Amino acid sequence: MSQVEASVGSRTRINVLKKVKINGQWKLCSAVAESSGRLKDRVRVNGHTEIHPEGVYYIEWRENNQRRRQAVPNRNEVLEHARLKALELDARKAGIDVESPQPAPAPAPMAPRSNLVSMGTRPASMDATQLGRAAGVILQGIESYLRELVGAEVKAQLTALGIDTAKAPLEVHLALDSESVPKAAESAAPELPTPEAKANQSVEGKTDLSEAIDSYLKNVEPPQRERKTYEEYRLVLYKFRDTCGKKFLQEINRDDCLSFMRHLYSIGNEARTVFNRMGIVQQLLRLNGITGLLQGRDKPKFVSNVRKMYEPEELESLFKACTPDEKVLYLFFLLTGERDKEIRHTAWTDIDFARKCVRVTAKKQLGFKPKDKEEREIPVPSSLLTALKEYKARQAGSNPHNLVFPTAGGRPDRKFENKLKKIARRAGLNCGHCESKHGNKCSEGPHCSRWFLHKFRHTFATASLESGVSIRTLQEWLGHSDLASTMVYLKFVGRKDIHKLLDSSQMADLAAKSLGLAYADANGEIAEA
Numbered sequence: 001m002s003q004v005e006a007s008v009g010s011r012t013r014i015n016v017l018k019k020v021k022i023n024g025q026w027k028l029c030s031a032v033a034e035s036s037g038r039l040k041d042r043v044r045v046n047g048h049t050e051i052h053p054e055g056v057y058y059i060e061w062r063e064n065n066q067r068r069r070q071a072v073p074n075r076n077e078v079l080e081h082a083r084l085k086a087l088e089l090d091a092r093k094a095g096i097d098v099e100s101p102q103p104a105p106a107p108a109p110m111a112p113r114s115n116l117v118s119m120g121t122r123p124a125s126m127d128a129t130q131l132g133r134a135a136g137v138i139l140q141g142i143e144s145y146l147r148e149l150v151g152a153e154v155k156a157q158l159t160a161l162g163i164d165t166a167k168a169p170l171e172v173h174l175a176l177d178s179e180s181v182p183k184a185a186e187s188a189a190p191e192l193p194t195p196e197a198k199a200n201q202s203v204e205g206k207t208d209l210s211e212a213i214d215s216y217l218k219n220v221e222p223p224q225r226e227r228k229t230y231e232e233y234r235l236v237l238y239k240f241r242d243t244c245g246k247k248f249l250q251e252i253n254r255d256d257c258l259s260f261m262r263h264l265y266s267i268g269n270e271a272r273t274v275f276n277r278m279g280i281v282q283q284l285l286r287l288n289g290i291t292g293l294l295q296g297r298d299k300p301k302f303v304s305n306v307r308k309m310y311e312p313e314e315l316e317s318l319f320k321a322c323t324p325d326e327k328v329l330y331l332f333f334l335l336t337g338e339r340d341k342e343i344r345h346t347a348w349t350d351i352d353f354a355r356k357c358v359r360v361t362a363k364k365q366l367g368f369k370p371k372d373k374e375e376r377e378i379p380v381p382s383s384l385l386t387a388l389k390e391y392k393a394r395q396a397g398s399n400p401h402n403l404v405f406p407t408a409g410g411r412p413d414r415k416f417e418n419k420l421k422k423i424a425r426r427a428g429l430n431c432g433h434c435e436s437k438h439g440n441k442c443s444e445g446p447h448c449s450r451w452f453l454h455k456f457r458h459t460f461a462t463a464s465l466e467s468g469v470s471i472r473t474l475q476e477w478l479g480h481s482d483l484a485s486t487m488v489y490l491k492f493v494g495r496k497d498i499h500k501l502l503d504s505s506q507m508a509d510l511a512a513k514s515l516g517l518a519y520a521d522a523n524g525e526i527a528e529a
């Protein structure tokens, strides 16, 4: 892995940096490319490689003895911007008048750029020497472009042969050419990487396992993730390191993964936990470019009833037992499929009555970030919006964060699940024979394991698929970063004995009925009952 810079020909160096948040402050750090040559939010911080999804990329260069920087908001366009800037500067040095070229939108970095150098604007004063230099620059540009094309072609052929190009990195256009680094630039830019920094990162291109783990953990430290999550990651990764006994990431193989899984089973973990914990290790490996160690049959299997759904009848009974405000809250769970934490942090500004949707957005002042950093919006039935409007009108009390469902003190409410269990108990909906981890019997109090918040999300997901929502759309609504998580719900679709009644229009009906409204007409408008 090397620091990223685009050096086209030998004259001009463009540094690629990223402004990231370190200990609460924004800092420019050198970007680090994957072995595939792409940028995936990796930067050098104090000699360590860290992953920073936040912040913006910059390209940096020297021009007329001054350092210049330009932000490139789209990660996929950064390298192309850098390459074009290098060509532009080379051309200027050679006396060619060029416009600042704009790259085509990603992902098309291989497309030819015939408009790069506008030859028509050649100054009349250009002499033979300048012309010669200009021609040289253009040839260098063409050569570099051809190198990229050839690189892409070779990569394609390797992939066709089943060879993982990520494991056999092709240094095509991200060569670190220390000869071309101007000394002045080094001293003027303290953020630039030093050779020492690179030395302790790797020995012969290998990544130290302990360092990789620590660098990974830094990125999940609170408040980036919840403390509980962080503790679990740390536990799992340290355990993995101790179990496998390898020094370098690159030495880890399938057997190491399998014996770690055996270890997890041996200390009493269930298949699902083993799966989740192995997933943490795989994430570490993947971020370091190591994939495919485990095959399908290696992965832990667990019973398929891990996604429990509410039945329409029990929901109707639940909503009947709700106060008007509770009803709005739990309908919100059912009809948006949002996570507990997301609903806890939903503000009134996230409810778009005009466009009939709700949004999941970060709330910096409350330390809330959507999982996987994805803000998103989810369309909702009119019945819910009507209910929300009425609820808003009667909402009282201090609400400094403008939350939709705050505590009495105006804070995010962490008790939605407890409250749900109380309603279920009140409505006589406890199963009557389960017992919680702490030994609380649901026959005696609000402890029934059949009632939990995430079950609304499962119900929403399955019902959406059954009503014909595409898996891609549902992935967006649920805010899943990978499709596999969404696809789990496909298993439950079409079990008509249970879920026949639960398509989206029926959910809307149910909401309307519970709210004392007539069902929605064809335009989605709600008529008063």
Ligand SMILES: [Zn+2]
Residues within 6 Å of the ligand: 430, 431, 432, 433, 434, 435, 442, 443, 447, 448, 449, 450
């Ligand atoms: Zn129970």
